Amino acid sequence: MGKWTRRGFIGAGLLGGGALVVGVAIRPGQRAPELAPFVADGDETLVNAFVKIDANNHITAIVAHSEMGQGAQTALTQMLADEMDADWDNVSFMEAPAEDGYANGPMARGFILPDPQIPKVLIPTLDGALQKVSEMIHLQITGGSTSIRATGVFGMRVAGAAAREMLMTAAAETWQVPLAELTTENSHILHAASNKRAPYAEFAEQAASYTPPNDPTLKTPDQFKIMGTSRPRRDIPAKVDGTAQFGMDASVEGMKYATIMAAPVFGATLESVDDSAARAMPGVVDVVTLDDAVAVVADGYWQAKQALAKVKPTWSRTDNDLQSTQGIFEQFDRDLRAARDSGESNDDLSIGDADAVIAGAGNVIERSYRVPYLAHSCMEPMNALAHVTDQGCEIWTGSQNPLGFRYSVADALEIDAEQVTFHNFQMGGGFGRRATPDYAIQAAKISRASGHPVKLIWSREEDVRHDHYRPAFTSTFRAVLADNGKPEAWDNLYVDKHEPAEAPHIPYAVPHQKVHYIDSKTHVPFGPWRSVDHSQHGFFTESFIDELAYEAGQDPYQYRRSLLSDQPRLLKVLDETAAKADWDTPLGPNRGRGISLQQSFGSIVGEVVEVTVDGSDVSVDRVVVVVDAGYAVSPDGMVAQMESGVVYGLSAALHGEINIEQGQVVEGNFDTYSALRMNEMPVIETHIINSLEAWGGAGEPGTPGIAPALTNAIFAATGKRIRELPLSRFELDSLA
Template identity: 55%
Template sequence: MGKWTRRGFIAAGLVGGGVLAVGVGIREGHRAPKLAAMMTEEGETLVNVWVKLAPDNTITAIVPHSEMGQGVFTSMAQMLADEMDADWQTVSFEQAPAHEAYANYPLGRDYILGDTKVPGFVQDTLNGGFLRIAQSMGLQITGGSTAVRFTGMGGMRIAGAAAREMIVKAAAKTWDVPARELRTENSYVHHDASGQSVPYASFAERAATYKPPTQPKLKTPDQYTLMGTSVPRFDIPAKTDGTAEFGIDVDLPGMKYAAVIGPPVLGAETVSIDDTYARDMPGVIKVMDQGHFVAVVAEGFWLAENAVRQLDVTWSQTGAEKLNQADVFNLLRTAMDEVGDKGEEDIAVGNVRRATESAARVYEAEYSVPFLAHAAMEPINATAWVREDKIDLWSGLQNPLAVRDEIAGATGVKKANVTVHNVFLGGGFGRRSNPDYPLMAVEIAKAFDHPVKMIWSREQDTQQDWYRPASVSRFKAGLDETGMPVSWDNLFTQKHDPPEASHIPYKIDNQLIHYAHVDHHVRFGPWRSVDHTQHGFFIESFIDELADQAGMDGYAYRRKLVDHAPRYLTVLDAAAKAAGWGRDVPEGHGLGIALVDSFGTVVAQVVEVDVTGPEPKVVHVWCAADPGYAMNPDGFIAQIESGIIYGLTAALYGDITIEDGAVVQSNFHDYPMLRMNEAPDISVEITNSGAKVGGGGEPGTPPIAPALANAVFAATGIRVRSQPIANFKQGLT
């Protein structure tokens, strides 16, 4: 598949990073009146599809994202409210329903068009085209660090600015004065010449009759009043007092509970079930053979789970029963050997072969990473209530519209009769973008006339995941007499998304980046930062090795390679300065550095590690991050810190292994998380460059593993080329 086609396909497939501009209502005329009955209560006015006004002048921002700890309800409302000149104290949010009206398109639009300026006269057509793609694919996804950079910048800001212009137009008509004589502030329209000052709500009904402008005038950063400030998050009070509803909290009258067991070897089907003991256990209602899984429905979850554990299930053979972890990596390396200097190209710049042959010397290294599970705090769950012609589903979902469409397709129930109630997510990390578990809940509930809540045990959650893929990466660099690279040859396995993850930030004239792909039965799913999590480790570890070959420290070496890019230099310098790079560190300590550009945000991290104990301990992480402009600095920092902790867990301990075709790990005893007492001090500095706004949810994750590995080398002289890094503890004492 060619690069343009692949990029277009990815854009079409991911057009729902959770974005939809007010232009959605423009393409088919002004659609707000069509949605008013669904989206408003008595007295409220839907000014456009994203903004509601109540008679008391309160403003509701309708947010098309899922809340999984990233503060998206707040940041989206914040960006909309700023462009509206709204009084923040009167602003609230509402989660958009899983409905075609809230299918999302600016991710695809902005992903493909980038910074291309589009004339106003074609804006409607473009918006309409991308909307059609989003609607046809049922996309309303939260992922890819797209909320602020696409939903906010290309959707909520435009919606807020358009609503303000519509309100001003209505006020001008009402007062019979030119719109240029009016100003807005704190949800009021002011006409200074006459002394009139009237709340937005007074003009809401009239404003809602206007067609929203496609390209309203947006504020410049010097005009922001809310963007760039750390307003408190909307979701924190409910999460603090326990009133926030997560999927696992859903409780409905007459509800029963289901526990499930899937095949040890993914892809197998049931052959036979001995449920002799389980079906007669107290509280058990039914044992269900669904082919690809078995369920027990009971009066309570623990009753159902205990019964599941008593089942004796025989599963079909898939051909993968003899596959072990070593076999997986042998498959990957064999595929690389077979493609050699060929393979599918990501980048081919200059003449790598000629530059390598004429180089003063050549340096090579190979790295690998294992499968990883998501291990969200809240286990997988969904509650379904299936009637003859109506289905309700309650769950925490990263793509609720797609789930609605999948349920309709699987059951034959009309989409309009499938209602998805999307609630808070107790962690997503990409796992909850897959519709497998909602479909399982519906499949179970079809057999009953009451709601059924399906909960996966932690063991099922770990062993039936969609995993971050295991991968191998080989590098060959041609070096000049000073040790600087004149060629860069990188062959890796298992390319997924985003397509630019394997690209390097460094100025090297001759580059060949190519890959081989291997099919096996361990299923792939997006994992926080997706391919950046592998390539960050691969690239930044190899660059550090090249620095050592040149007799330079990693910071100075990187500076020479990014002197063409001020953003990279700024974050490198900021992180190094914060860490006191070059200072003396205690015996057994080391400093390591890494630089990764992902999701539009440039991040540099310095790690101080202590290897004097039985395993490496991260003492401190210094991070500098440039998201272009941090819309909510406190929220952005929290996401960077979260990404660091998540990445450290994977770097130190993450290791899903395959034995006889099955996942070995089952719970936190053998798939551990970073504990509170292991968490390092973290210092984050934001360097707002004014570049195009980037993401915040994932960019903190990719640099942490290589920074740690490079710190281990600085402390021990041992080069870590595979994860988990804690596996090297015997060599570090």
């Protein structure tokens, strides 16, 4: 979604048509009949697009988000069930199919216009337009922490409330009683005056004939019974007993296995290949060449992998063959200096006149920070099973954007999307990587070339060396402090702006701010990585504000506090973080605390890290997290996501680094691209603030603040400032 500005998205949506949708209908009338063939069987009635009820009064929520360990499908079902007054013990969910009708319009609504105070008269046109454009761009993505704050708020809650109103209307007509006299509880409708009580199922078929209301009455938090409670996740039992199906588990009769080797230098192509030795090996079925890769198809994965090692490809030469990490950062530095010298850059944010203040200052504080490329390193490597025939393509894999994958595969095969059947599976990690369809496209092309159903499995080395990486960044800062130590001017020039647009912006009251950037492109492919640009800019901005606090001779917590007097919600999170972390309690020798504050994806997260430094060894002892996401639909889920975000970000800060030499990635497996080990795991304490402000996300906001809190803690313990990640590249006891 990075290419979609809010203005562009709205414009495209209005051109797409003014049809009706609130996650329930895309035109006046009921959408359920056209969607029922994809999701309803036997005695099930699709009441609206996201709700079906069977004859036994079992309710199924249809969720337009993928499962990759985050638990969103359960939380979204809680939102729908609560608004329906459903019996939670008799509610389940299913994932929405990769069909146009299940493009995620509510997610688009949350992304473009999250303000719920839109005049009701405009809601049908607005939501209809956004549904149309969501279908046009095949939007069914799970990412950006949009599940709860977008799909949940504008989709699942509305669909649940609409279904309840439709069922009550059907009951009122059947019983010939006033609608106002009816109440609901535990998936039943009650009429106290006549002592009637009946399950929702009795009225499902009649309700399904109505036009769903586009602005049903939603509950207030004091009325919640299921939201705000920690219900056991419905996906966990199958993961415990081994019945959960991941992409790697997909299987069809007669399938073969494949593994692949892509050009080691990004942008290179396959010129020729000597595959004679591979073809002579037992179990080898075929050797398939693609534009930039070669794959071996065999009876088993190990046979394919062994044969691939015998293949001798010749790759084209490129201008990037001598590129290196050092050269890339030198390019960044050179381009940044040129922009400073020429004054030519791209505006990001401008408040006041930072240039004038800096030009007239006697003391300008200047700092530069950098972060490396990072891989996603999902525990389940990329894989997909595809079967291409004359009739079309069937594909089985785990994807963060099933509908988008379906269209991408169709485009790659040059067939109609209607000829592609897509089966989505759970994912052993996503973090943004499984929003890119390269591996599914490869599987489809290999199947077509070999004539077999083929399960493509990337080796771990392929997974690390042909990722779509979090970009390497360099960010430079200049600041001027007033007599009271507060920043008077803030100038931030960095390389390459991606998304979200607000990632480099700070919440602190600085009267003169200039945030700007330059484009400094490299040949390394990039893609969304957990918390996207917030993960880099969080480290940059929260490191620099910490340095300014020390330059001013002030406590870093109190310094931040003094700059947030007009931001009560942020201030509350900051104060609670310091209090829960015992900020003012002294630590022993070689120990330190660091603090950070981040606002991202609609949520505010404060973090404090405690470390012990022994020579060059850093022990992360404790992490305190305070999160205000407006409202925690599932408190246990919120805690788990904060812990997950901390672990992912801490792993990157301590160890994560993708290096380029001779144009290609050096690292290949966990021996060279390390992850946080169990013995390195700190105690994590998470505290939730339910401010009841606009609801935010949980999957990503825990990540951006961990790296700066960690390096700020190391400075507090040692007086040594870390401005480049990961920590593993430094010998702390040798730093000045």
